[in-house]
Amino acid sequence: MVLFKSSQRMKKLEYGKGSEPCAVLSSSLDETTAGIKQVLGDNDDLVIKSFKVFGQYEAAIFYFSNLVKQDSINHDILKPLMYVPDHLKDRNRPLSQLAELITKETLYHSQAQPEQSMEKVIEFILCGETVLIIDGMEEAIHIGTRNVEKRSISQPETEQVILGPREGFIENIQTNLALLRYRLPTPDFQVKTMKIGRLTQSTAAYCYLKGIADENVVQEVERRLSEIEIDAIMDVGYLEQFIEDNPFSPFPQIQSTERPDKTVANLAEGRVAIFVDGSPFALLVPVVFNQFYQTTEDYSSRFMMGSFVRMARMLALVFSLIFPALYVSFISFNPELLPTEFAIAVAGGRAGVPYPAVVEVLIIEVAMEVLREATVRLPKQVGGALSIVGVLVVGQAAVEAGLASPITVVAIALTTIGSFATPAYSAAFALRMLRFPIMILAGIFGLYGVVIGIIFIFNHMLSLKSFGVPYMAPVSPENYQGMKDVVFRAPLWLMPRRPAFLNSRNRRRLSQSNKRNGFDHE
Amino acid sequence: MENTRPITTYQAAAILISTIIGVGVLPLPLFAVQAGDTGAPLVTLLGMVLGAIGLFILTFLGIRHPEKTIITYSEDIIGKVLGRICSLFVILFFFVLTGLAAREFGEVVVTGVLQETPLEVTVIVMLLLACISCRNAINVFSYIHNFYLPMLVAPVLIVVALSLKNADPLYLRPIIGTNLPHMLFGTLTISALFQGSFIITMIIPFMKNPKKAIKASLFGISISGGLYLLLVIATVAVFGAEEIKQIFWPTLELARTTALPGNVLQRLDVIFLAVWVTAVFTTLFSSYYFTIYSIQQLLHLQDHKMLSCSIFPFVFISAMLPQNLIQMYEFIKFVGRVGLLITILYPGILLIIDFIKNRRRKENASQQT
Numbered sequence: 034m035v036l037f038k039s040s041q042r043m044k045k046l047e048y049g050k051g052s053e054p055c056a057v058l059s060s061s062l063d064e065t066t067a068g069i070k071q072v073l074g075d076n077d078d079l080v081i082k083s084f085k086v087f088g089q090y091e092a093a094i095f096y097f098s099n100l101v102k103q104d105s106i107n108h109d110i111l112k113p114l115m116y117v118p119d120h121l122k123d124r125n126r127p128l129s130q131l132a133e134l135i136t137k138e139t140l141y142h143s144q145a146q147p148e149q150s151m152e153k154v155i156e157f158i159l160c161g162e163t164v165l166i167i168d169g170m171e172e173a174i175h176i177g178t179r180n181v182e183k184r185s186i187s188q189p190e191t192e193q194v195i196l197g198p199r200e201g202f203i204e205n206i207q208t209n210l211a212l213l214r215y216r217l218p219t220p221d222f223q224v225k226t227m228k229i230g231r232l233t234q235s236t237a238a239y240c241y242l243k244g245i246a247d248e249n250v251v252q253e254v255e256r257r258l259s260e261i262e263i264d265a266i267m268d269v270g271y272l273e274q275f276i277e278d279n280p281f282s283p284f285p286q287i288q289s290t291e292r293p294d295k296t297v298a299n300l301a302e303g304r305v306a307i308f309v310d311g312s313p314f315a316l317l318v319p320v321v322f323n324q325f326y327q328t329t330e331d332y333s334s335r336f337m338m339g340s341f342v343r344m345a346r347m348l349a350l351v352f353s354l355i356f357p358a359l360y361v362s363f364i365s366f367n368p369e370l371l372p373t374e375f376a377i378a379v380a381g382g383r384a385g386v387p388y389p390a391v392v393e394v395l396i397i398e399v400a401m402e403v404l405r406e407a408t409v410r411l412p413k414q415v416g417g418a419l420s421i422v423g424v425l426v427v428g429q430a431a432v433e434a435g436l437a438s439p440i441t442v443v444a445i446a447l448t449t450i451g452s453f454a455t456p457a458y459s460a461a462f463a464l465r466m467l468r469f470p471i472m473i474l475a476g477i478f479g480l481y482g483v484v485i486g487i488i489f490i491f492n493h494m495l496s497l498k499s500f501g502v503p504y505m506a507p508v509s510p511e512n513y514q515g516m517k518d519v520v521f522r523a524p525l526w527l528m529p530r531r532p533a534f535l536n537s538r539n540r541r542r543l544s545q546s547n548k549r550n551g552f553d554h555e
Numbered sequence: 556m557e558n559t560r561p562i563t564t565y566q567a568a569a570i571l572i573s574t575i576i577g578v579g580v581l582p583l584p585l586f587a588v589q590a591g592d593t594g595a596p597l598v599t600l601l602g603m604v605l606g607a608i609g610l611f612i613l614t615f616l617g618i619r620h621p622e623k624t625i626i627t628y629s630e631d632i633i634g635k636v637l638g639r640i641c642s643l644f645v646i647l648f649f650f651v652l653t654g655l656a657a658r659e660f661g662e663v664v665v666t667g668v669l670q671e672t673p674l675e676v677t678v679i680v681m682l683l684l685a686c687i688s689c690r691n692a693i694n695v696f697s698y699i700h701n702f703y704l705p706m707l708v709a710p711v712l713i714v715v716a717l718s719l720k721n722a723d724p725l726y727l728r729p730i731i732g733t734n735l736p737h738m739l740f741g742t743l744t745i746s747a748l749f750q751g752s753f754i755i756t757m758i759i760p761f762m763k764n765p766k767k768a769i770k771a772s773l774f775g776i777s778i779s780g781g782l783y784l785l786l787v788i789a790t791v792a793v794f795g796a797e798e799i800k801q802i803f804w805p806t807l808e809l810a811r812t813t814a815l816p817g818n819v820l821q822r823l824d825v826i827f828l829a830v831w832v833t834a835v836f837t838t839l840f841s842s843y844y845f846t847i848y849s850i851q852q853l854l855h856l857q858d859h860k861m862l863s864c865s866i867f868p869f870v871f872i873s874a875m876l877p878q879n880l881i882q883m884y885e886f887i888k889f890v891g892r893v894g895l896l897i898t899i900l901y902p903g904i905l906l907i908i909d910f911i912k913n914r915r916r917k918e919n920a921s922q923q924t
Binding site for chain 2: 366367369370371372373478479480481483484485488489491492495496503505508509510511
């Protein structure tokens with residue numbers, strides 16, 4: 034793939050001790066073979082196949098047998114090299130022109146390049162390419178024969194939609210970029226790659242739309258990525274932890290997604306997407322908080338439906354944060370707020386419970402967290418059974434045993450369901466964690482404590498930044514255009530501009546001649 | 556890359572409104588009625604006008620010196636030594652104001668909601684909240700005010716709207732009141748509630764367009780003043796002047812008498828108090844921020860962050876100085892009236908001197924040519 038030729042930084046490979054390879058290839062085949070063997074020779078899957086190029090020159094190819102496409106080696110490399118092609122039969126084939134002759138006129142392969150450095154040659158072999166070395170020639174030729182097993186494209190597990198595309202990213206970065214390319218056939222779509230990880234040599238890529246994304250953000254992404262020094266990158270989450278603005282905040286400052294359509298939509302708004310080989314997630318920067326309760330469906334369905342669902346989701350978000358705390362403070366501090374009939378019912382339910390409300394709620398909440406974690410880890414077949422056991426049996430039994438009042442169980446159940454309604458797992462998790470301190474504050478100070486806790490959280494959120502963009506934009510700092518896409522989602526034809534907080538150079542997303550543009554004054 | 560003038564006109568207005576609306580909301584109708592009986596709305600209006608005069612003096616000064624705050628331009632206008640001494644008084648005043656606001660808040664919470672919690676705890680929690688938030692940069696300061704603005708305005712409007720069904724317009728007559736000199740004196744107390752508007756002097760150097768500060772001030776004072784006026788009218792119309800004199804926090808009482816239609820919640824006063832915490836926070840936040848920011852400017856320090864924690868104990872001590880509720884309110888009224896010297900008279904003198912100096916400089920310039 035031509036995309037990957039621009040590897041910007043190749044970090045030094047860490048070899049085993051005492052096997053420092055010579056920097057430049059020697060012209061002798063034996064010496065080079067010995068050098069490669071010295072570094073890689075212990076591996077039984079390394080194949081060294083000797084043969085004669087055009088029946089004239091001693092040569093050998095090197096590759097790892099389980100990383101390559103064997104067919105391609107046999108037919109596209111060995112066959113034309115061993116059996117002199119017709120158009121070369123009558124020509125002189127001197128050693129000095131051999132490299133050019135082979136890459137340009139012999140091999141049936143688009144990815145064949147000469148290479149002189151020993152270090153690079155070994156790296157190519159490790160990456161699954163085939164390296165051809167000819168006796169007397171000072172260059173090796175490496176051919177892209179890499180073939181790694183990958184799973185097929187399937188529905189994204191973490192971000193399901195009812196209406197909308199069903200594709201999700203997979204582990205292979207090339208496939209992921211291809212999924213973007215086919216949605217964005219424009220020369221403005223830029224992909225930059227680099228290698229990160231001394232051992233894993235993972236290919237990381239960041240993509241953006243030139244002229245739409247803020248150049249400062251792109252540069253910042255490049256800078257933060259290039260500063261990462263680590264041995265192994267297993268997932269894009271590793272990168273996230275290195276490049277986020279405030280690692281001590283419970284709130285995610287980078288969005289990760291499995292969906293190509295979402296990624297493209299974000300690129301078109303002026304964001305930057307970051308991929309890493311081996312991870313089916315893309316990171317999107319910069320983000321604002323309201324993105325975490327939005328889904329692609331909000332935009333693909335009609336605007337009333339999208340707005341309604343979004344409001345329901347916001348309500349769920351608020352529920353998952355403060356509902357247990359409100360319950361605690363109403364019950365233990367201000368029961369006079371509740372309508373009398375309900376207050377009596379609550380008091381009746383709590384009659385046999387020995388603990389104060391806050392302890393009761395905390396016990397059930399902790400049990401709920403344990404149950405939830407258990408359900409995630411268990412195999413699917415068992416998980417269903419466990420959740421039924423957990424919810425029905427434990428809940429029922431706890432109430433009957435006098436451990437909790439039935440209304441507490443209802444409150445906690447609402448909270449838990451509420452936290453499932455948030456589409457972004459990381460954001461839901463932040464609120465899930467923050468629920469506990471607020472509950473404790475409610476147990477100490479009642480409603481006053483809840484408000485203090487919320488003010489504290491909001492102040493923290495207002496002070497956060499993601500790649501220079503205020504986290505609570507467009508609510509504060511205010512932006513009228515942006516407010517059309519926060520609580521509700523205005524019709525697409527009423528939102529002619531890209532979000533202002535992303536500092537896009539090209540603000541308009543609807544063209545001037547749009548039919549419904551009459552609504553846009555300016 | 557960082558914008559040095561991030562604050563928009565809208566944000567400036569929001570800062571003014573949320574700074575002005577604060578602890579004072581609760582005793583405001585009492586103050587107004589004490590001064591003017593049924594003339595309470597008129598007193599409030601006069602107080603608002605007086606507050607507006609002070610605010611506009613500051614705004615004009617700020618526009619004449621768009622790069623500086625009152626701490627720095629006072630040195631230019633009346634000389635380094637005198638300017639610094641005056642600045643010291645300004646800082647001291649806002650320092651005391653911060654402490655008093657926290658104390659007043661604590662008193663309300665302890666009396667109204669958490670009877671068994673020690674006063675010190677509520678005061679400390681509130682001050683801590685302000686102290687930690689003050690460690691942010693000025694743009695976050697404006698984001699915070701901007702964000703909370705709807706949460707300050709909405710509950711007041713809701714309570715006023717819901718209480719209207721109990722209102723009796725007869726209570727509002729005579730509108731002019733009875734004792735005119737007494738009313739004018741009370742106006743001073745009311746206008747002291749608008750002292751938060753002093754924050755504009757810190758905002759102008761960070762505004763995108765300092766010229767528009769006038770617009771921001773106009774909006775700030777009219778919206779906050781309008782809310783105050785509504786509140787006083789509603790309280791007087793519901794309870795009548797004589798009854799209000801018996802109540803310590805008439806606004807809270809107003810919230811208590813109103814109920815949401817449909818009996819969703821039985822009472823609103825606790826909810827009102829909970830939301831009112833936000834209003835107190837923004838006011839406290841402003842005066843705290845102003846204090847440490849001014850100290851930073853006076854001493855030419857690099858950063859205001861560490862000041863935020865270091866003055867914390869002193870603010871707390873000043874909050875604990877009044878012995879009890881009655882003494883505290885006497886003290887607040889006293890400080891408020893003295894504060895008028897600082898927030899209106901002092902800037903007024905500065906503006907006049909600045910004006911004369913400028914004129915003389917121009918005359919000199921024209922004579923030379």
